[in-house]
Amino acid sequence: MGKTLMDGTEQTLFESTEIGEYSGYVFLFEMVAGDRLYIRVYIKNVENNNYYLADSVLFADVQTAPAVRIAHVTGKVGFKVTAQQTIGVKKTVHHSWFRK
Helix, strand or coil, X not given: CEEEECCCCCEEEEEECCCEEEEXXXXXXXCCCCCEEEEEEEEECXXXXXXXXXEEXXXXXXXXXXXXXXXXXXXXXXXEEEEXXXXXXXXXXXXEEEEC
8 A cells, every 4th residue: 555645746646657457546534624635647648648637536624435446547558646635734645556
């Protein structure tokens, strides 16, 4: 399991450039009232090798379901998952990843 300390900037939780199907969990059990945290998924374009935003979700306050599932992302050229806490006392985000 990985741990990433938030510092206000966008932090990479997981990145792969290998072919495969990936999934994972991001655990937000440390969030409290007033916290704001974004989770973003990027896909790399095979033509120009740049990452492009595929999804972005904002999580706010205490999470009633703190295990966020990142499901079935197929990576061919590359993809990455990031987190960015924008409001609140900086938290450690726990995460785990699986390759099928």
